[in-house]
Amino acid sequence: MTDGLEPFELASLITAHDDGNFAEAVVPPIFQTSLFTFSNYDEMIASYRGEKVRPIYTRGLNPTVRMFEEMLAKLEGGEDALGFASGMAAISSAVLSFVEPGDRIVAVKHVYPDAFRLFGTVLKRMKVDVTYVDGRDEEAVAKVLPGAKVFYMESPTSWVMEAHDVGALAALAKQHGVVSMIDNSWATPYFQQPLKLGVDLVIHSASKYLGGHSDVVAGVVAGSKEMIARLKAEAYPYLGGKLSPFDAWLLIRGLRTLPIRMKAHEAAALTIAKRLQELDVVEQVCHPGLANRLPSGLNGTSGLFSFIFREGVDIRAFADRLTLFKLGVSWGGHESLIVPGEVVLQQKAQPNSAHTFGINPRSVRLHIGLEGTEALWKELEEAIAAAS
Ligand SMILES: *Cc1c(COP(=O)(O)O)cnc(C)c1O
Numbered sequence: 001m002t003d004g005l006e007p008f009e010l011a012s013l014i015t016a017h018d019d020g021n022f023a024e025a026v027v028p029p030i031f032q033t034s035l036f037t038f039s040n041y042d043e044m045i046a047s048y049r050g051e052k053v054r055p056i057y058t059r060g061l062n063p064t065v066r067m068f069e070e071m072l073a074k075l076e077g078g079e080d081a082l083g084f085a086s087g088m089a090a091i092s093s094a095v096l097s098f099v100e101p102g103d104r105i106v107a108v109k110h111v112y113p114d115a116f117r118l119f120g121t122v123l124k125r126m127k128v129d130v131t132y133v134d135g136r137d138e139e140a141v142a143k144v145l146p147g148a149k150v151f152y153m154e155s156p157t158s159w160v161m162e163a164h165d166v167g168a169l170a171a172l173a174k175q176h177g178v179v180s181m182i183d184n185s186w187a188t189p190y191f192q193q194p195l196k197l198g199v200d201l202v203i204h205s206a207s208k209y210l211g212g213h214s215d216v217v218a219g220v221v222a223g224s225k226e227m228i229a230r231l232k233a234e235a236y237p238y239l240g241g242k243l244s245p246f247d248a249w250l251l252i253r254g255l256r257t258l259p260i261r262m263k264a265h266e267a268a269a270l271t272i273a274k275r276l277q278e279l280d281v282v283e284q285v286c287h288p289g290l291a292n293r294l295p296s297g298l299n300g301t302s303g304l305f306s307f308i309f310r311e312g313v314d315i316r317a318f319a320d321r322l323t324l325f326k327l328g329v330s331w332g333g334h335e336s337l338i339v340p341g342e343v344v345l346q347q348k349a350q351p352n353s354a355h356t357f358g359i360n361p362r363s364v365r366l367h368i369g370l371e372g373t374e375a376l377w378k379e380l381e382e383a384i385a386a387a388s
Pocket of ligand 1: 206218
């Protein structure tokens with residue numbers, strides 16, 4: 001695996017963003033303020049007229065948040081980006097900026113559960129229909145795109161890890177005049193840069209790898225100036241899910257180590273996935289890196305994957321024996337995590353819905369953290385032996 005980022009993109013993570021006002025601090029200050037004052041009437045009226053771009057109120061523009069947005073835009077190869085208070089705020093603002101009653105969107109199946117719920121509740125009430133399609137079946141995608149407003153993708157998906165040819169799907173969307181967007185939380189810009197593959201908007205739950213330390217809930221959307229301007233005009237300031245300055249500061253800190261963290265997650269997770277695949281009690285390992293080749297545009301794999309036990313393994317006994325792996329949702333931090341599929345299936349996708357996100361009740365999702373491959377493997381091997 002070569003570095004997924006161009007040298008200037010890597011450097012932009014490390015270099016201090018001192019515009020001359022930060023006393024050459026290597027770590028930027030946090031602008032932990034709700035408002036910014038004006039020294040006189042003329043300065044204030046010039047800002048309101050838009051003649052001078054400067055912070056007025058943090059829900060609109062905050063220098064710390066802006067610094068994170070500029071870093072992320074560069075990393076994704078975009079012109080601009082917008083930070084949000086959560087990944088879901090990013091997803092809802094992005095989608096709601098492009099639809100009105102009577103419209104239809106297309107989404108790949110097995111999207112993040114709360115995105116599925118957003119489409120089934122808020123969008124449904126707005127009379128926006130959703131067509132789900134298998135993102136691996138390009139013919140099926142081409143059939144359902146005509147007339148849609150948005151094509152919502154996620155690749156790889158975050159439980160069954162279905163990986164799509166993102167460039168090919170983006171080209172189909174373009175051909176049919178459909179705005180394409182993708183949840184890139186799993187791969188991060190280090191391994192996949194969807195804007196360069198022709199996708200219009202890239203969305204992240206920054207709570208995962210971008211933050212990388214399990215101490216932030218945040219989101220971000222990147223794209224062209226025009227696309228981001230549309231979000232600013234249609235949804236972003238009014239839905240109000242603004243990223244806070246302190247969280248932006250933590251994200252700036254997290255981004256600096258993104259490349260080395262992703263390499264470590266990739267190596268450890270691939271090793272463990274391959275060893276699991278060798279075990280008799282394991283029916284299937286769902287990890288895109290185990291296929292003959294990765295889909296074009298995906299240049300590496302992260303630390304999140306799942307596997308399915310054969311019948312007869314006591315998953316409760318397995319889970320309770322683990323100590324380095326903690327039982328917990330989310331992922332993308334330094335710590336290893338496990339989520340049993342049968343636990344997630346206790347929560348319905350939606351009232352009266354039998355949808356299961358493709359989750360097998362005998363599956364287990366692992367996030368491989370940074371504790372060390374051999375220590376993690378020893379513990380997994382022992383827990384599996386004890387439970388089978
Ligand atoms: C966590 C997650 C989200 C939602 O992000 P939040 O920051 O929790 O709102 C969206 N997509 C994927 C793939 C996720 O894992």
